[in-house]
Amino acid sequence: MTSILSINTVRFVVLLLLQVLVLSNINFLGYINPHLYILFILLFPVKNNRMTIIFLSFLLGLSIDMFLDTGGINAAASVAIAYIRPVALKFSFGALYDHQSIKFSTTELGQRITYISILTIIHHFIFFSLEVFNFSKILLILQNTLYSSIFTILLCVLITIIFSRKKKK
Amino acid sequence: MQQIVNFIIRNKSFLLFLFLFLVSLGFTIQSHSFHKSKFVNSANFLTGGVYTMSNNFSDYFGLKQQNILLQEENNTLKSLLYNSKNTKDSVFIDSTRFNKTYRFISGQVIRNSYSKTNNVILINKGEADSLDQDFGVITSKGILGIIEKTSAHNATVLSILNTTTRISAQLKKTNHFGTISWNAKSPKYIQLTEIPQIAPVIIGDTIITSGRSAIFPKGVPVGTVANFNLDTAENYYEITVELFNDMTDLEHVYIIENTNKNTLKTLLNNRDD
Structure with a gap:
């Protein structure tokens, strides 16, 4: 239990600092940035209380908003994906989720990519809708969502692969 | 009463989600109105x-x-x-x-x-x-x-x-003034609107601040005219200004x-x- 707590605390702080100091300054092609911090919400232990993850993702989103002066858009998008996470888990892992026995390091790569993609795209869509805050610019929202999602999904998958291999050895 | 308590217990995660989502939405709306981001800002x-x-x-x-x-x-x-x-002749220096x-x-x-x-x-x-x-x-x-x-x-x-910033600006060679704003497309260009149609605008003209607000003195350089056309009512120019600053x-x-x-x-x- 203590190891889960400490791992998640470290992950929270590291992802927060990585996001605000490095990843939000990439500006690939002028505006594309990955939002890797949602990895914290994606990899949060399944067995834990649903209230805890919703509250923690709000806290994480709000801290990032504070650093990036974005009002509350990161918090809103994070809370939303934390709430619908069980649905995405059930959709991508099926029977495994019903038994509450998912370990992300042992799941199949295809299933993991589906899971990451669903939540990333939803997160980015809410994020950019709130950032642009103008539904007459829906094309801009969709364009940003698409490009940034690709970037985020790639990074998330890569990082989960790198870190799960260590555990197998 | 019992039913209300039961309802809250049953839907507690949804209610928490709704509450936190509305709070963050509130922060977002606040940040979209000028000078109102009270709690969530990086100046702490x-x-x-x-x-x-x-x-x-x-x-x-x-x-x-x-x-x-x-x-x-x-x-x-x-x-x-x-x-x-x-x-010490009649040459006018803005500074x-x-x-x-x-x-x-x-x-x-x-x-x-x-x-x-x-x-x-x-x-x-x-x-x-x-x-x-x-x-x-x-x-x-x-x-x-x-x-x-x-x-x-x-x-x-x-x-x-x-997109919430509005600053008064004018042409350097005449005193026709308008408002600069940003359409969020390119960090190189901003938009100058409300310049009356009668103003002699040419591509390459310098735009400076007008000093009509108490914030900026008159004569701070803004950029040069990159492109201009009349708005739909054909009363005012909509000018695209290329910034001097590399933002x-x-x-x-x-x-x-x-x-x-x-x-x-x-x-x-x-x-x-």
Whole structure:
């Protein structure tokens, strides 16, 4: 239990600092940035209380908003994906989720990519809708969502692969 | 009563989600209205500290470039200084209009942003250096933004690359004035609207601030006309202005305090009553 707590605390702080100091300054092609911090919400232990993850993702989103002066858009998008996470888990892992026995390091790569993609795209869509805050610019929202999602999904998958291999050895 | 309690217990995670989502939505809406982001901003002790620390490292990478920039500025200032002594003719130099009503404070950008729709810049001066809301911020090349929030040692600046920022600007050669805003498309260009159709606009014309608000003095350079066309009603020009500043590469800034601001404000308020 203590190891889960400490791992998640470290992950929270590291992802927060990585996001605000490095990843939000990439500006690939002028505006594309990955939002890797949602990895914290994606990899949060399944067995834990649903209230805890919703509250923690709000806290994480709000801290990032504070650093990036974005009002509350990161918090809103994070809370939303934390709430619908069980649905995405059930959709991508099926029977495994019903038994509450998912370990992300042992799941199949295809299933993991589906899971990451669903939540990333939803997160980015809410994020950019709130950032642009103008539904007459829906094309801009969709364009940003698409490009940034690709970037985020790639990074998330890569990082989960790198870190799960260590555990197998 | 029992049923209400049961309902709350059954849907507690949904209610928590709804509550937190609405709170963050509230913050978002607040941040989209000018000068209203009260709680969530980076000019506080923690975020300001982290950015100052990281800036201490990243400063060094731009030293050479910034030195060249500062040298160029020194060069222009020197040429202004010596030329004005020798030739006291009718040549009009804008900088002479910056009289003592404006106080300048130098500062440094510790976090820049330009890729969002509402960009906010963090600088390393704050209340300890007598900064306050609504002070103007410029660089050696041109206009940058307006101070929004201050803490003891940091301040956030609403960049001109922010869809809520409105600054009064005019043509340099005539006194036709309008408002600059940003359409969130490119960090190189901003839009100048409400210039009357009668104004003689040519591509390449210089745009400066008009000094009609108490924030910026008249004559701070903004950019040059890159493109212009009439609006749908054909009464006003919509001008695309190419900025002098490279908004993606900022380091040294100057904060302008208008020492007559309070006097001006009371004067205007009394007139409105």
